[in-house]
Amino acid sequence: MGKFQSKVKRNSSKYRADSHVEESAPVQSPQQHNRAHSDAVTYIAALKSDLCVSGGKDKVVVVSNWRTGTALKRFVGHDREVTKITCVFGSNRIFSASRDKSVLLWDLHCKAGSVQKFVGHHLIVTGLAVSPDCTKLVSGSRDNTLCKWDVESGQCLLKAAVSRNLVTHLCWVPGESCIVQTSEDKITRVWDTRNLQVAHTFPVKQHIQMHCDVSEDGNYCLTSSNGFSGQGCEATLWDLRQTKNIVCEYKGHLQSTASCIFLPRGMSDAPLVATTSSDCTVKVWQRDTAACLCSLFLDGSGPLSSLAVCDNTSILCASFSSGIHSLHIDCSEGVTLKQVAKF
Template sequence: MGKFQSKVKRNSSKYRADSHVEESAPVQTIQQYSRAHNDAVTYIAALKSDLCVSGGKDKAVVVSNWRTGAALKRFVGHEREVSKVACVFGSNRFFSASRDKTVLLWDLHCKAGSAQKFIGHHLIVTGLAVSPDCTKLVTGSRDNTLCKWDVETGQCLLKVAVSRNLVTHLCWVPGESYIVQTSEDKSTRVWDTRDLQVAHTFPLKQYIQMHCDVSEDGNYCVTSSNGFGGQGCEATLWDLRKTKDIVCEYKGHLQSTTSCIFLPKGMCDTSLVATTSHDCTVKVWERDTAGCVCSLFLDGSGPLASLAVCDNTSILCASFNSGIQSLQLDCSRGTSLRQVAKF
């Protein structure tokens, strides 16, 4: 087995962080574009260097040019709100999951409806993991099951249920046949997609694990936790080569930490992790020391739902009240984060 052996109210004032903990956005001109969604944005992913794909409570999947703020295409096919979107960076195909219990495959250049439909879950689909060659898809749901699909045919190849495993997120390990999965049962599991069996389970955390991401080299994964009033609310770094212990924890958010991602090495000289939270803040951390290098409070955004990186200086953030926020990371003199646009 290789390395694996060894409902929120939309009131931003409720989530405002204490002034001595968080930094508000400095006074500046923020470019305002037309909103990509007419309701809360639930998830966002990078599709190409200048394109992102997002899903929202308006049931739509939207491809936008994040550099210009222009919504290029709007895909409608789900009967209820979109819960997750996923894609292989650089491709023209992407997937969306929904509360309607289905997953849809879309093609950027297709004018008709969805290219494929995946039906097999009995509750909201909350996890999507796509193989690097885009031929296999693994989905997870609050119905305690994971399904492995053939992308071209839409056929369910394998289906496995684990008691109380209410899936919150899935992420493919680069260069491997494994996926990482977080759950409401407070655990983080590593699955072998070849037979869809659990290869490893990390030690239980104290709070629900909300989200996960895997580093580009496939050596580390980071998970985020729900919580309230600063209890829980952390992100946790795990070493996939030494799976017994926590490497470090990133503590500082005051509400549930909804998203956690590794930032590309090209962004700064050091390895960084970014997190976002219901407390309306985006934080950037030194990966190995767990030191918070910068923190940005997005006033009026409401709870923040998701993060994505499209190039070496920009981070996109999905929010409940203010659409998609475009943030710029500057490491030229220290590390700073500022809001430049929203759409």
Template structure:
């Protein structure tokens, strides 16, 4: 492991970045030029999905059909899983686990085990179209998948059996997340609906008011109290993320508006990052923004020039985010709080 890290550092290259940040008052400020480490790329094509496995390992999937486990602290590929016949659309895992899940345009989902060979440990076949939603239950016993075939499936992770399947007309699934410590699953769709499913009977337990634009992504706070969803759009219309209260009221709290194109991802940041709760978003407009969760003030904004659409966003640890892009691989972003919260690009791979 130590040798791999040293090799990764020797392979890295340094390039200059002239990133700009926006202060809370909306006045743009330029800070001194920083160096961006260029590590060995994780993928040879667009990266479609990324998530954190440990504090320094991430998992990603891409149009090159591969699933990659990458040590971003060293710039080293630890595992490259090849088994899908078409683009990987989503990856998922539980933190600190040794299992990784992937979904694909080949209509399947696969499970990979880090300490075994490079063959899939389990296959989940049953959808009729591309699999676009993927989430692991908090106890790691079940996998939930969703597809453009309008269906949601619950699978037994150990056997690969489909335990339940439910279909709703026009429910073209875009994303799925599991509520921590609960039997509930949140799902976004191209029909502009946001649904909460009870996984025990696989029935819809609640629907939020229909949004004006297609809902692209959803995530849940670690305490299970809040959910964010994000919207497609263009020219600043739509393009927002929305905060929902998952408790008794199940109402909209606020909206995060400022992106100019589709907001592809929205995530909650750990409370250790700031004195106030934070939400981060990434967009097809090549920017990542950090917001005050409760009053929707944009605290920091970073433009990743040349990245193309940003497709996915995840938290590494209390200081770093990882962001997937179509044109420039995966971006490692560092958050600092010395002069107010700032966001910097630290490395690309």
């Protein structure tokens, strides 16, 4: 995805939540496990109910039991840092993108190297989306192109280019043959994967769009923006059924908002979303009102790079300086976040 545009200053108190939001008390002693990665963790995704998969600057893809903080598999094959991870929840297949311009397919139960390699981009691969049946893969790159791949053969079926479309993230729309894509040109696009053509573009934002996610019902899309000193740094909710106007914006981060996700409906009566930022905070928002319900500051973590949902009470957060954080979310009386472990 390229570098984060803003560095976190050492005076971490600057990045605490806004005064009108009561910040969750920092956990004094989260359980510390062996680190999954030897360097910054760039992306994390949920693989199964108790497994997550992460990629890092150490060029390694790691499968961990997030409940115990134990690394179960370490896949080595990329020549440069891993930029993105994608998988279909419940499957055994893992896709990883890298600065080495390639995408690799790994099998959870395969002891050898990668199962398949997808080569065709000319620059760093920064976006991955896989179809629900794991047969089709779409990758995006800073070379302004998207490629559609047949997973079994590794063959590139289609390739499309849009000028200045430096891809930052891709996300498959559940139940549809479409993907959502964010870009450094500040535009969010919806692509039809059948012909790899742009089906719709959302109104241009004022800042680079860093990440995107789609709700489980396929009706809504979230995107997040870069920025600094509170300018930009927001997440944006779009309605995929009426693709003209912004539904609402979530403002409160002080540095680039690197990741945004929808939380499962089972967590709360009201729909929730979560964001994480280079300002070292994770925030949970009421989806429809954009009210910030809680904010957790992860001291010493460095920029936070990615979020993943594990179950109805747990979120994982990847960081540059302190590995992967396991967070517990409690919606019984209001909404609170608590750090329980690091690995």
